[in-house]
Amino acid sequence: MQQFGIIGLSVMGKNLALNVHNHGFSVSGFSIDKPEVDAFAKYEDEKLKPTYSWEEFVNSLEKPRKILIQIAAGKPVDQTLQTLLPLLDKGDILIDGGNSNFHDTNRRYHEMEAHGIHFIGMGVSGGEEGALNGPALMPGGDEEAYKKVAPILEAIAAKAPDGRPCVSYIGPEGSGHYVKMIHNGIEYGIMQEFSEVYDVLRKIAGKTNDDMSAIFADWNQGLVHAYLSEITAEVLKQKDKLTPDNVIDHILNEASYKGTGNWMLEDAIHLGTPISVIAEAVLARFMSKATTREGKEISWKGEVPSDLIANLEKTLQLGQAVAYAQGFQQLSMAADAYKWDLRYPAIAQNWEAGCIIRSSMLKDIENAYADGKKLDNLFQDKYFNDLMKENLPALQKVIELTTKAGIPTPTLSAALNYLESIFNPSLPANLVQGQRDYFGAHTYLRNDREGVYHTEWYEEK
Template identity: 45%
Template sequence: MTLANIGVIGLGVMGRNLVLNMERNGFTVAVFNKTTAKMHEFIQGDAAGKRIVGYETLADLVKGLERPRRILLMVTAGAAVDAVIAELKPLLEPGDILIDGGNSYFLDTERRSRELEASGLWFVGMGVSGGEEGALWGPSIMPGGSPEAWQALAPILQAIAARAEDGAPCVTHIGPGGAGHYVKMVHNGIEYADMQLIAEIYDLLSRGAGMSADQLADVFAEWNEGELKSYLIEITSHVLRRKDDLTGKPLVDVILDEAQQKGTGKWTGQNALDLGAPVPTIQAAVESRSLSAMKERRVLASRVLGGPKPMYQGEVKPLVEAARQALYAAKIIAYAQGFELMSMASQEYQYNLQLAELARIWRAGCIIRAALLEEITAAYRRDPALPNLLLDPAFAQAVAERQTNWRWLMQTAIGMGIPTLALSSALAYYDAYRSERLPANLIQGLRDYFGAHTYRRLDREGVFHTRWNE
């Protein structure tokens, strides 16, 4: 019997498509699903006639794999991952490799790595981005774990990964322990911010300027031909153009305005607070989703709370151009926040992240793939120790050239009463980052007044306290 090159546990959409991707690229794949009927349906359907072998037990799956055994878990993050590991562990031998391809919390991955490596097993937390289409035709892949495990997995992962325009596979070894899942978490945080920025621009031009979904579809399609070219801008035009089969209206106009979330954006914000990394645009995106979930309260508030009517009075063309420039500048800010967070985390967790490599593997396959990532890759190659993208001359100039229109757009949005939590936070971050002096001196004075927390001075060394009531 021919032994399979890799096993996959979990045949949801992502699991199935990764299996088909591997098989198409020349690998024999063994598969298992907790619901046996689902496995047989796959084997008899999409996998029929391919080098894909189904097993009804984990023990048989393990026996059907070449050594070192490579087993990819595509199960729900959390307790399900621990449960499958517990079942597999007695069946494996030292040197075998378990890979978690779900969106697991990176500290859970750290724990699992320590526990399994103590038993001689390698554990790889692996971020996978690209959705179901990416999984099938080439995702961006972010594997962490040991270099030894990476060497054993590299031939498969490099074969199935997306390829950028220069032909390079969008995968690299991210770093030890939970580094892969950490980077995927921040990727998702940037994704939250990117989508919220796009949504706010849509709201401003739709509700404020009265542009139709079809008109906005044309705008986003045009933007996708220039500096804003990206997967999210591209599919925004598709979503806006789609008509509802039931009503004939633009489908976007009948979708409930209540965004859901699975937690990775929240984790990014929580970790940023732990590290003292400012990521206000990512936080604003998470909080905007939370506000959207308060639909009933917002309906009630709309009848009680007053404000200006969102009605733009000027020419629409300058507003659209200002929106384009503001969106590009704000996207740079969102990426700057995410990359600075990863830089700080790299030091805190000793991940030794190579930021140019992270930007490089996000150029294709993943949800946040964008032309902008070519420039980010170049910036970190010019200066691997760059503390913030805004300090790269090219990006500093790009934001500076667009800030006049960006500020006017924010003034216009505020005047119309249209919320722009992410766009506004990005601009405030830019202004705070470029400020030599911030009002934290007053905060320190207040803290010292009520709590004797002390303060430092500009003109001399040391720590001081004032008896404010004397």
């Protein structure tokens, strides 16, 4: 009998199965797509078993069965659950490893609970390479069930620089998929920040692709030690096989999206979380498809500041910190709203390897939340507050320069506005509330006494 089962044997499912197998566990694989099973069968041995029917798959697993569902999110997951239910026994464990909406995971968690089935919604990050060699895993749902699958998940997960596996129990219900959603939203934000810095380097600093590749590679050894720095350097220097140019110069400048960034923004609006950087990153992808491209190319004729490259590195480091801060602020507000006990140091540690937003800064975030420390905002922590004070002038100079040049910087500008707002005791929202009371009698609070007030702003004539 096999110790673990995987449904869905496309690239991600197959690679996760091979990862489990490579760590000494026996695994069965099944897909409704027979060619996927045939491809999987090429790896068959006594610890890796291809199966060709639902019944064969379920019956090949030791009890309690531990099954990972690695298929497209949405209706296919519900259909799979309904097909599996008659074949399972109480106490079996199902894990949804797709990019499911956390609302769906909440519902499925309680539906499976009613049938005596343990359900885990698990975010998986790292792409096909991570699936094979070590992904970041974010499991939420039934904690007792998680303990039973933890040895396998800890074995296959990426390992942080200190050797700890990048997986731990996130929290109840759909919290695992919620944390993956936040991960993806932060990913949107930081990727867009990289693209804006790239735009400044090419249009103002006049750097070539190879120059920029070297700059990002240098930053990866400096203030922005991150996977995205590493791959940005690689993307920029890649030569094209179809032209004498670099590939980057022939990629159409339209950015696609699959929905998780949108989901994060939707729930931020529900919760009232000011995730301005992530919001602008989502809208920037929309803008890339909506622009008419009728304008003229930017040609900067002004002076190039001698400290521009250093300021851009500091800007990118601080912008990255703001994206993380906004993500963790939404996690905190979601935990309060949905009554989830989220473990923020563990979440940061889960992202330290294997995932797209991995960077050395995550260790600083883990430290910021250590020992049960409560933060309304990451910049209340001394390390990040000092980082803000140190790098804010650089960010301000970059935004001033890009404004003069006519280069849009939606996420970097949002990061600056966020930092200039989040601790500001005198934002002008009093005027907004005064206007609301004027036209709609919406009332207001006062800053000098308790109570709710309304003013008769004008008299009938």
